Amino acid sequence: VGFSCNCLLKNDKLYQNNDKTMTIQATRTSIIFSLTKKGIVMRNLNKLAAFAITSSLLVASCTTTDDQSETTQPQEQQPTIKSASTQKETASDIKAVEVRRVQGSMAVAQREKLRKSKLAAAHSQRMAQSSALMGMEVANPNQANDCLPECIIHAPNEKNNLRSTYQIFKKYGVNPTLETANQPISTFSMDVDSGSYQLAADMLKRNTLPRVEGIRIEEFINAFDYNYNESKDVFGVSAQVFPSPYRQGYHVLHVGVQTKKLTDSERNPSNLVLVADISGSMRGNNLAMLKQAFTTLVSQLNEQDSVSIVTYNNSANVTLPATKVMNKSEIFTAINNLSSSGGTNAEQGIKLAYQQAEKMYLPGFNNRVILTSDGMANVGSTSPEGILKKITDSKNKGIFLTTVGVGTGNYNDHLLEQLANKGNGNYLYIGDYKDIQENFVDGLTSELQTVAKDAKVQVTFNKRSVNSYRLLGYENRALKTEDFTDPNKDGGEIGAGHSVTVIYELKLNQNTKDNQLAEVAVSYKKPMGNKVHYLKKSIPTKVITKTLSQASPDSKLSLAASAFAEKLRHTFWSRNYHYDDIKVLINSLPLQYRQQAQVQDLQKLINKAQQLDNRADLYETEFPLADISFDRVPLLD
DSSP: OOEEEEOOSTTOEEEEOTTSOEEEEOSSOEEEEEEETTEEEEEOOOSOOOEEEEESSOEEEEOOOOTTOOOOSOOOOOOOOOOGGGOOOOHHHHHHHHHHHHHHHHHHHHHHHHHHHHHHHHHHHHHHHHTTSOOOEESSGGGHHHHGGGEEEEOOSSTTOTTTOOEEEEOOOOOOOEETTTOOEEEEEOOOOOHHHHHHHHHHHTTOOOOGGGOOHHHHHTTSOOOOOOOSSSEEEEEEEEEOSSSTTOEEEEEEEEEOOOOGGGSOOEEEEEEEEOSGGGTTHHHHHHHHHHHHHHHTSOTTOEEEEEEESSSEEEEEEEEEGGGHHHHHHHHHTOOOOSOOOHHHHHHHHHHHHHHHOOTTSEEEEEEEEOOOOOSSOOSHHHHHGGGHHHHHHTOEEEEEEEOSSSEEHHHHHHHHHHTTEEEEEESSHHHHHIIIIITHHHHHOEEEEEEEEEEEEOTTTEEEEEEOSOGGGBOOGGGGGOTTSOOEEEETTOEEEEEEEEEEOTTOOOSEEEEEEEEEEOTTOOOOEEEEEEEEGGGBOSSGGGSOHHHHHHHHHHHHHHHHHTOGGGGGOOHHHHHHHHHTSOHHHHTSHHHHHHHHHHHHHHHHOOOOOTTTTTSOGGGOOTTOOOOOO
């Protein structure tokens, strides 16, 4: 029997028992259920919050019941069997017994009917929520342990706030410290996404500490603008090494990769397909943000650009065929007329959007699909892999993808991030109108014009100079060493003016006479080509500064951003410092940096996180902070 299981509790797990029953380990209880001819039998229901289990033949929904109870067909109350000495009963006595028996049966039936009525009402409400969650199909119950832990589903704590905080993330773990003697090469794909930082910022502004699984350090670091030098090459590479203020005996390696900046007049014409999720979960503020984002984007385009609008809920439709931006009023009317209802068939929406993009495709143009959604797909394929199978040919042809997350309620971070990751694109999040300004006004050219695709980074450390290292972030972008030169392995897509920042913690060998720390290599393809190009730069020891105060403002800012992400992610090494230590680092920046809006926003977010973060140290019992070894290689989270 195939199950689709949506457990609406944090840390729920599904197991198969030896007796062919299944167990859901919930936050406060265990639920054991087995399939019988009569239905699903439930046991061990102890103060259970809502969950839903569905199969092709049966839908069951449970609420609080007494301990050790079974939800089976109600048993009829049996009449009392009298002893032999009292068997001579009158007809009225027998009739009274029968009446009590019937009344008892009717009472049980009425209670059961009332219970089912309440369950049905609660089920309708919960299924509206659970159907919006990512469908985790377990075709074979034996695969449950492999399937369910992949994504973390967070449900609200408030009883009356069912629509406010359902969020889906994927946990990628934390990079360990590696010894260069055993593994001197670090390889990963480039990433210019900023969705994780923007989503975390939005949650903090709403007085909610971001989910640990939703924190990706690289998206915090790359959410900031740095003053890197450009190069005549496609990429300019900068590097600096300075003592770590947070890990004793270690240094920080800051690597900045910068592409050439273009003015709006230098940007190529664009053919854009705007994809609007108009499902019921987008109603209210979500749809308002979507409309504002589209309106702002279109207002920044040039007359030679073209726009089409595709909408989807239960099905997909071309709401606006390809239209030149010179007819802005027609485009604005189509945007303003959008309304929300129904389910979320993201698969059909994206498929139709790429079909439209194929019709509009022109060589030399910025051919791009821009998807705006809360990511809560619940109709058709709901996984990134299933959806991306439909668009592989278009992706290879040079049609790029931008996913824009919106939503203060149900939100699927994993789907939107992976669509962008695997679909030749970038992932953004819009929490307020300031995010719209940053993404679709200030950063428009970078978002639209791709200068390199399948971009990868490979750092080879000199074993004689570097004893060990740890890459901060990029866990979901990790590649094998041989993937760096493999033209078939996916990398990142980089826009004009984009920068990619990488931070390592290094343990340097003492008294080394080598003048090289490492070599940085970049591989990439041109937007319309399939040939792999390479760029290599040496990192000399002369980039090492003796003190933190000598580090550049960009190096300090990037370290502050990464330290903040580590603190939110609650990792092993974040125990070594406090939020106040990050503030000290920021306050050491020059005045012109501290006056930047992006730095002031970061300071506000750190203050808010400090107010909200009362989590206990997860490692103190086993690894007391007083006895910490800075050379210890921690286990992966």
